[in-house]
Amino acid sequence: MAIKGEKYHMIEVESYLPTSTSGLHGKVHIRPVPGQAGFPPDLHVQCSKDLSKEYPVGTRFLIKGKLNDLQGGGKFIYSSYQWAYEVISIGSGPVIKY
Template sequence: MSNYRTVAIETYSGRGTTSSEGVRARPLPGQNLDTSMNVECSSKMRKGYPVGTKFLIQAKVTCKEGGTPFLYSHYNQPYKVINAEEADTLIRGLGV
């Protein structure tokens, strides 16, 4: 998987945004990624857990035809549910 990297993300409510998605995902701070960047990933994963759930995924930064950059993770890509402490430890361990 070229250009893919391990990223810790969290879900949040998409209400009040321009998105048609009810539950969105964004990268957690401390990973040299804009925390307002959207994550395109499995809707089953996003909607299958409470808003605020943190995940560890493999993703890459991409954009469509000169649009706003976003993180992409294939919908069938494996993921891991993590807690806040695990996320902090992983982010520090990634050395970003």
């Protein structure tokens, strides 16, 4: 559910392997890179699956996204799967296709 008045921002994100996937879908996830005001690294990112399936773990991207919240749940960053993204750096981890 959109947060009223929330604007889209260019956000640097990275792929990672969470220590626990309980309640999560898939093995590789996307999170904001630390140090960005308003986007702590513990937020989940909903975006194109290409970011988690086509690049090595640890790859950093620049995406257009905004803060959203789940009704009765937590906040997350939303970026349409159809939107372009920029690869900033290639990670050194494995490419995990599932």
